[in-house]
Amino acid sequence: MQLAKRVETITPSSTLAITAKAGELKEQGYDVIGLGAGQPDFNTPEFIIDAAMEAAKAGHTKYTPTAGLLALKQAIIGKLKRDQGFDYNPSQIIVGNGAKHVLYLLFQALLNPGDEVIIPAPYWVSYPEQVKLAGGVPVTIATTEEKHFKITAADLDRAATAKTKALILNSPSNPTGMIYSKEELKPIADYCLKHDILIVSDEIYEKLVYNGNVFYSIAQLSDEVKANTVIINGVSKSHSMTGWRIGYVAADATLIKAMTNIASHSTSNPASVSQYAAIAAYNGPQESIETMRQAFEKRLNTVYPRLEALPGVSCVKPQGAFYFFANIRKTSDACGFVSVDDWSTALLDEQKVAVVPGAGFGMPNYIRLSYATSLTNFENALDRIELFIKKHTK
Numbered sequence: 001m002q003l004a005k006r007v008e009t010i011t012p013s014s015t016l017a018i019t020a021k022a023g024e025l026k027e028q029g030y031d032v033i034g035l036g037a038g039q040p041d042f043n044t045p046e047f048i049i050d051a052a053m054e055a056a057k058a059g060h061t062k063y064t065p066t067a068g069l070l071a072l073k074q075a076i077i078g079k080l081k082r083d084q085g086f087d088y089n090p091s092q093i094i095v096g097n098g099a100k101h102v103l104y105l106l107f108q109a110l111l112n113p114g115d116e117v118i119i120p121a122p123y124w125v126s127y128p129e130q131v132k133l134a135g136g137v138p139v140t141i142a143t144t145e146e147k148h149f150k151i152t153a154a155d156l157d158r159a160a161t162a163k164t165k166a167l168i169l170n171s172p173s174n175p176t177g178m179i180y181s182k183e184e185l186k187p188i189a190d191y192c193l194k195h196d197i198l199i200v201s202d203e204i205y206e207k208l209v210y211n212g213n214v215f216y217s218i219a220q221l222s223d224e225v226k227a228n229t230v231i232i233n234g235v236s237k238s239h240s241m242t243g244w245r246i247g248y249v250a251a252d253a254t255l256i257k258a259m260t261n262i263a264s265h266s267t268s269n270p271a272s273v274s275q276y277a278a279i280a281a282y283n284g285p286q287e288s289i290e291t292m293r294q295a296f297e298k299r300l301n302t303v304y305p306r307l308e309a310l311p312g313v314s315c316v317k318p319q320g321a322f323y324f325f326a327n328i329r330k331t332s333d334a335c336g337f338v339s340v341d342d343w344s345t346a347l348l349d350e351q352k353v354a355v356v357p358g359a360g361f362g363m364p365n366y367i368r369l370s371y372a373t374s375l376t377n378f379e380n381a382l383d384r385i386e387l388f389i390k391k392h393t394k
């Protein structure tokens with residue numbers, strides 16, 4: 001079997017791989033603590049589940065328009081107006097099977113072979129792979145802990161070429177939890193406008209911000225910046241609806257039409273019942289978001305000091321999302337491992353704690369730990385990690 005050349009350079013999702021391996025060990029009867037999950041550990045709010053059941057019972061189980069139900073588009077438009085003051089119309093919205101799917105559609109519609117997309121590292125694992133699948137070239141900008149893993153306009157200037165088509169910004173970030181302020185975003189937006197670089201703003205974690213930090217969308221800077229920005233979002237993280245697979249793009253109508261044409265020949269439409277659930281999520285009470293946010297904030301503030309106190313570990317305190325991105329290179333070296341990947345594999349094998357190695361995020365000296373789990377679980381995991389370090393430190 002000869003496979004297409006475009007898949008030869010694609011690597012599997014490291015986050016899904018570690019979750020799958022942890023699941024296999026659990027099925028074998030092991031007491032595994034999984035810190036790899038990229039999803040809230042809360043159930044979907046009851047009123048959203050009820051709306052989905054009512055929709056199914058009412059017969060809303062057929063094909064829908066490819067770009068999503070008009071009622072859902074209107075709910076998204078209302079959310080964008082309510083939260084950021086944006087004005088969009090239905091022709092500027094496409095709903096897909098999760099934010100990952102609409103990102104895939106975006107790159108397929110946007111990129112020609114050789115087009116470059118600038119991606120700050122660390123990055124969400126699927127960004128560079130999706131760019132490559134569309135024939136594009138991912139160009140990464142390495143960031144540092146000292147600068148809180150953020151890029152500047154000067155960094156952009158060093159990375160950009162005549163082939164640069166887009167920049168991906170993820171704020172709050174997966175995996176670092178860092179948030180760009182309005183003041184940090186303005187020079188980046190100005191540079192992109194000056195050099196005709198499209199801004200892809202992944203805002204999927206916008207509702208999960210902590211300790212007085214504030215989310216600000218780059219598209220809020222001006223109408224001109226908004227017109228040059230593609231907003232990616234969805235209900236997965238905000239409403240604990242990862243399995244429902246509903247994400248959306250808000251962008252220029254021409255781009256949305258192209259994405260819709262591609263979707264019409266691939267997925268046809270998002271799941272009908274999931275769309276009705278998302279309508280309820282955006283139009284219904286929002287108290288569940290705050291309840292979940294407060295729980296994550298408590299976990300963050302409780303376990304961060306202990307994580308940072310582990311021997312040889314450094315970690316910038318996250319401002320949002322639900323991940324720690326910890327530099328463990330010193331610990332890995334002290335334990336005698338060749339790489340952080342090997343350290344992480346041994347941790348899972350010996351102590352049954354699953355973390356995600358940083359190589360998949362473009363930063364091989366780091367690990368990502370999700371605190372989308374109970375405080376008890378995370379504290380038990382830290383106990384095991386501490387034992388593991390003590391055992392292997394030479």
